[in-house]
Amino acid sequence: QQQVKQSPQSLIVQKGGISIINCAYENTAFDYFPWYQQFPGKGPALLIAIRPDVSEKKEGRFTISFNKSAKQFSLHIMDSQPGDSATYFCAARGGYNKLIFGAGTRLAVHP
């Protein structure tokens, strides 16, 4: 019940295309859903986050869509660029403010 399932494991997108990464959770007590971007050898950096009372949040080229009834949320990266090539992690915040991470998606944006 504490898991966050993330898919796909890897994703290849052409420059200018849309990258879509999906996550699903079971625990309805999760109250905060961030997405992190991680480059090789670096710590994860907060990209965008959403709370369950909001269905969509957009920041620049990044959009989170949140479906509370389905217990799913997704990250959309519009106009994907080679510089977006990284590993993306979804997460959910549970008890004691602990973040539960998805398995990660390795995104490669080809020129």
Next chain:
Amino acid sequence: GAVVSQHPSRVICKSGTSVKIECRSLDFQATTMFWYRQFPKQSLMLMATSNEGSKATYEQGVEKDKFLINHASLTLSTLTVTSAHPEDSSFYICSAREGPGNTIYFGEGSWLTVV
């Protein structure tokens, strides 16, 4: 955003020795810090949660006597890997938050190689 700094970024130590990794919140007071471990091409695994001035809470399966965590001030937490072995080689990442419900910020991580 807020800055969390880790030191050292890379460390190599001999098997059987201990190594300390520091995590500092540079522009805010972190009431809670978290320590993660990440193996190559895998996700982050939470090791422990530390609250300033109290004992750390370890996740199931994490040896508290091996991974000593100290959170002596509102801006500093340390992770000491005691009697390190090659299997302890990993990427260790800390994160910190200012208060309940606040955004969690991550450090840059520390690569530990035990030879």
